[in-house]
Amino acid sequence: MSFELALVWESLPKIVEGMGLTIELLVLSLVVGTALAVGLVLMRISGIAVLEWTAFVYTYIFRGTPMLVQLFIIYHGLAQFEAIRDSFLWVFLREPFWCAILAFSLNVAAYTAEILRGGIQGVDRGLHEAGRALGLKTHQRFLYITAPIAIRLSLPAYGNEIISLLKGTALVSLITMYDITGVARTIVAKTFAPYEIFVSAAIVYLCLTWLIQRGIGLAERRFGRYVRR
Template sequence: MNSPLVTALMAALPQFVTGTWLTVQLVALSLLVGLVLATLVAVMRLSHLAPLSWVARGYIYVFRSTPLLVQIFLIYYGLGQFDAVRQSLLWPLLREPYWCAIIAFVLNTGAYTAEIMRGGIEAVPHGQVEAARACGMGGGLLFRRIILPQAFRLALPAYGNEIILMLQGSALASTITLMELTGVAKAIAARTFQPIEVFCLAGTVYLGMSFLITRGVQLAERRLTPVKR
């Protein structure tokens, strides 16, 4: 390590911090909205109404079998091609790379999480449903009080993996000009001609975040398991 590099990295530190903050924002917002979407889709997927189930299946299949990059480009470049979209109320949103990235991430993580949630819902023991019915619960109340909380708990370990995958997917936001962590690293690497050091530094930050996520999920698992509390 030569000192000009250290000075360059120190000078770039504020950029790294804002990049990391943008990454955190993108991931947190996408996961939050994605979880709501995923829960809806999982319920649709398990619905006895065939058309609802088909729509959910189709959505999950398409978004899980195509690269995230295609989805981002389709929303960022593709939608702007149509005059109808340009004149619509949504255009101020769809014009911004930030919101395009969020929309793509939400749709992507929604599809993966829906399958995770489906697994969680199916794993709730049927006796629980019967007991709730015997207590007079039904419909929405049964779902909200009995099935959903347990499904969340059962889905948590798999959802932890999805959080980390979303963190990694957020790097693709840099391809549509967003200066999140990977975007910042690429810009600094081009400026300082020290790609190895700069990308390793960014990688360390990602590893740190992955570690925190893993620990957080472990903690949540323990909190949500009454026996271990």
């Protein structure tokens, strides 16, 4: 029962190999999820009751259930239906990778939609009225006035969402994939040195978290460059 630094050094390169998959999952789900979120938030502010209600229910369900359960419903659950097994979708849905991308994207979309909605609500009404006074059309007001400010207001919360997605990707180790956590778990199964290996994995995650925070910090500076003088 001692902490062997040598073991950390030995396992770090292997764990870093798993990082590729973690980053792939993170970036892909983030892109798809954010695109979906924009759609959802447009539904939420559309003023059409059916769309608003659908988007609300969607967000409520995906924010109200654990991501693990969402992942399992898609990965383990969808195989229950013959229609899905026989369809062309099965090429993707039998792969844990695409199941994970689907589950994470749907999950991120729900959280990000709420964040963006908060950002849009935070935009001063006066700016909107000024836009109208200047004769801008609805979509112009949204694109040139509301959206840039809403993005700036949403960025800090969006950064937290990216970090929580990064942490969520560790769940793929439960569906037979070798991301950072998956690789760490196989090494632990061989060496039974949980402290050394899992702590090494945690260090890798902390470095990624730090990078994300720096990136968001830079983006905040960029989008808020007119706020500071």
